[in-house]
Amino acid sequence: xxxxxxxxxxxxxxxxxxxxxxxxxxxxxxxxxxxxxxxxxxxxxxxxxxxxxxxxxxxxxxxxxxxxxxxxxxxxxxxxxxxxxxxxxxxxxxxxxxxxxxx
Amino acid sequence: xxxxxxxxxxxxxxxxxxxxxxxxxxxxxxxxxxxxxxxxxxxxxxxxxxxxxxxxxxxxxxxxxxxxxxxxxxxxxxxxxxxxxxxxxxxxxxxxxxxxxxxxxxxxxxxxxxxxxxxxxxxxxxxxxxxxxxxxxxxxxxxxxxxxxxxxxxxxxxxxxxxxxxxxxxxxxxxxxxxxxxxxxxxxxxxxxxxxxxxxxxxxxxxxxxxxxxxxxxxxxxxxxxxxxxxxxxxxxxxxxxxxxxxxxxxxxxxxxxxxxxxxxxxxxxxxxxxxxxxxxxxxxxxxxxxxxxxxxxxxxxxxxxxxxxxxxxxxxxxxxxxxxxxxxxxxxxxxxxxxxxxxxxxxxxxxxxxxxxxxxxxxxxxxxxxxxxxxxxxxxxxxxxxxxxxxxxxxxxxxxxxxxxxxxxxxxxxxxxxxxxxxxxxxxxxxxxxxxxxxxxxxxxxxxxxxxxxxxxxxxxxxxxxxxxxxxxxxxxxxxxxxxxxxxxxxxxxxxxxxxxxxxxxxxxxxxxxxxxxxxxxxxxxxxxxxxxxxxxxxxxxxxxxxxxxxxxxxxxxxxxxxxxxxxxxxxxxxxxxxxx
Numbered sequence: 001x002x003x004x005x006x007x008x009x010x011x012x013x014x015x016x017x018x019x020x021x022x023x024x025x026x027x028x029x030x031x032x033x034x035x036x037x038x039x040x041x042x043x044x045x046x047x048x049x050x051x052x053x054x055x056x057x058x059x060x061x062x063x064x065x066x067x068x069x070x071x072x073x074x075x076x077x078x079x080x081x082x083x084x085x086x087x088x089x090x091x092x093x094x095x096x097x098x099x100x101x102x103x
Numbered sequence: 104x105x106x107x108x109x110x111x112x113x114x115x116x117x118x119x120x121x122x123x124x125x126x127x128x129x130x131x132x133x134x135x136x137x138x139x140x141x142x143x144x145x146x147x148x149x150x151x152x153x154x155x156x157x158x159x160x161x162x163x164x165x166x167x168x169x170x171x172x173x174x175x176x177x178x179x180x181x182x183x184x185x186x187x188x189x190x191x192x193x194x195x196x197x198x199x200x201x202x203x204x205x206x207x208x209x210x211x212x213x214x215x216x217x218x219x220x221x222x223x224x225x226x227x228x229x230x231x232x233x234x235x236x237x238x239x240x241x242x243x244x245x246x247x248x249x250x251x252x253x254x255x256x257x258x259x260x261x262x263x264x265x266x267x268x269x270x271x272x273x274x275x276x277x278x279x280x281x282x283x284x285x286x287x288x289x290x291x292x293x294x295x296x297x298x299x300x301x302x303x304x305x306x307x308x309x310x311x312x313x314x315x316x317x318x319x320x321x322x323x324x325x326x327x328x329x330x331x332x333x334x335x336x337x338x339x340x341x342x343x344x345x346x347x348x349x350x351x352x353x354x355x356x357x358x359x360x361x362x363x364x365x366x367x368x369x370x371x372x373x374x375x376x377x378x379x380x381x382x383x384x385x386x387x388x389x390x391x392x393x394x395x396x397x398x399x400x401x402x403x404x405x406x407x408x409x410x411x412x413x414x415x416x417x418x419x420x421x422x423x424x425x426x427x428x429x430x431x432x433x434x435x436x437x438x439x440x441x442x443x444x445x446x447x448x449x450x451x452x453x454x455x456x457x458x459x460x461x462x463x464x465x466x467x468x469x470x471x472x473x474x475x476x477x478x479x480x481x482x483x484x485x486x487x488x489x490x491x492x493x494x495x496x497x498x499x500x501x502x503x504x505x506x507x508x509x510x511x512x513x514x515x516x517x518x519x520x521x522x523x524x525x526x527x528x529x530x531x532x533x534x535x536x537x538x539x540x541x542x543x544x545x546x547x548x549x550x551x552x553x554x555x556x557x558x559x560x561x562x563x564x565x566x567x568x569x570x571x572x573x574x575x576x577x578x579x580x581x582x583x584x585x586x587x588x589x590x591x592x593x594x595x596x597x598x599x600x601x602x603x604x605x606x607x608x609x610x611x612x613x614x615x616x617x618x619x620x621x622x623x624x625x626x627x628x629x630x631x632x633x634x635x636x637x638x639x640x641x642x643x644x645x646x647x648x649x650x651x652x653x654x655x656x657x658x659x660x661x662x663x664x665x666x667x668x669x670x671x672x673x674x675x676x677x678x679x680x681x682x683x684x685x
Contacts, residue, residue: 025668095664096662099661099662
């Protein structure tokens with residue numbers, strides 16, 4: 001294998017994105033959904049940093065990544081808090097039983 | 104100064120909407136006070152704007168890109184309609200304090216009313232076609248939400264959905280026309296469009312002209328979309344007054360009046376406008392004659408009077424149509440609010456259960472009679488002058504068959520108006536209702552409107568100057584009030600129309616002797632009670648839309664996995680398009 005460092009990072013980012021998307025598509029437990037979302041966003045973050053490096057504007061990529069970290073943390077905190085509340089009130093974390101839009 | 108006023112006319116009601124909603128339903132007195140304060144201050148701002156009416160762009164909010172800049176112009180047409188929307192709207196808000204007293208969810212009610220008023224003001228003041236469309240749709244949305252305000256009443260919900268679907272249908276016409284104009288002209292500025300209309304390709308102009316006509320007909324409940332307005336009567340009565348007089352149906356007439364100079368030369372357009380107005384005025388007049396629901400009679404009369412305005416535009420009488428719009432707004436708001444006082448007091452809308460109510464509610468009867476006489480076109484009330492001006496314009500520039508039908512409709516108007524007044528206030532009492540007279544807030548709203556119904560025709564001269572000086576593309580002859588009066592009094596058409604109105608009165612007076620004739624016309628009456636079959640067509644459209652939505656419901660699973668799949672599929676489509684295009 002003869003991969004450059006950007007190549008490795010691209011593969012890693014795409015792999016993280018793929019795992020995240022697969023998780024969102026396949027998983028039905030709310031906690032696992034949040035975990036999958038986290039993995040997805042980590043892939044995005046890697047992409048930002050790499051894009052900044054490739055565009056010759058490292059600081060921009062890094063600052064974007066930091067913003068994503070902040071937003072991502074908030075998503076995780078609020079999401080997990082909601083999940084706890086839902087578990088206490090409804091008694092289930094299965095998103096199929098939680099949906100109320102269906103007839 | 105002008106930009107501040109324009110912004111405050113739109114933003115004050117919207118800010119009020121948010122504040123009232125925030126106040127919460129636990130404090131209804133504060134909600135009432137806030138709603139009145141914000142709507143009244145918007146009304147004052149609109150009145151202050153009238154002296155500074157100009158045709159130049161007064162305010163530009165730079166947006167750029169494909170949206171164009173959001174421009175606002177305070178010209179005569181826009182300022183006048185904004186003043187009607189905010190002033191009549193604030194009177195409806197004041198009236199609501201008594202009418203909605205003790206109702207649940209006042210916050211939702213007042214917030215939507217204020218949002219409605221602000222959107223209507225924005226609709227008439229902007230000159231950006233796209234922004235106009237946005238305001239247009241906001242008014243449709245607010246009307247839907249307010250018509251079905253009693254959301255546990257299936258009839259109210261159906262009425263609201265019907266109004267929404269029918270006006271959306273028109274909205275498609277407006278959007279299509281606006282986008283087509285943009286593609287041909289490269290700008291959304293409607294004054295630029297009116298100026299350069301002659302240079303555009305005929306096909307573009309024709310599609311835009313008829314698209315706008317459909318939009319206006321749907322909004323103003325004109326033929327063949329006229330059935331949503333009577334069904335909207337399930338709304339609380341101040342909302343009916345708002346929709347009929349201030350905010351909703353005026354938009355269609357405004358659209359036609361605004362774009363008349365651009366579409367004037369499109370072959371067949373003027374004839375189509377005249378035909379729609381004439382058919383609507385006649386059909387709605389007949390339907391008002393056979394209806395037994397007090398609010399429905401008023402709703403049909405609105406449809407009929409809007410037919411007059413549309414007819415006047417088709418005949419080139421822009422001033423006459425806008426002047427009638429002013430008169431109609433005043434007396435129809437008065438009629439609806441007075442009817443609201445009656446309904447609030449005795450708890451029914453069925454005129455067959457009313458009768459002899461005048462004894463218990465003398466003030467309501469007095470103001471209702473003033474409004475009814477104005478609607479019937481009896482001198483010297485405002486409805487008389489504006490209707491005569493319309494008929495005169497129609498005789499001078501329109502086809503003679505249309506004029507004949509409109510004069511006949513004037514008699515019909517008188518007939519159903521007298522029938523309505525007699526059944527409610529004078530006829531024998533049909534049941535033991537003991538109504539009480541209007542409350543204080545109701546009186547505060549009713550009395551200015553009654554004074555307006557007697558006096559607004561004195562504004563004819565200044566109003567014509569306002570329109571003439573600030574509308575460069577419209578052909579409006581300014582004159583003084585005295586000359587208008589002389590013109591109306593000396594025209595032989597006036598005597599004819601007055602004779603027909605008197606004939607309508609006599610027909611009601613002598614109704615016992617005419618019962619043989621009424622018997623012969625029973626077939627028409629029956630057809631009119633069924634809205635001449637248009638109810639079925641409109642219902643079919645609504646049902647088709649609802650059925651389509653219901654069958655699309657399967658795609659809304661509410662499952663996260665499917666939504667993610669949709670997002671991914673969309674992402675892939677965008678990437679493919681980018682890769683192929685780049």
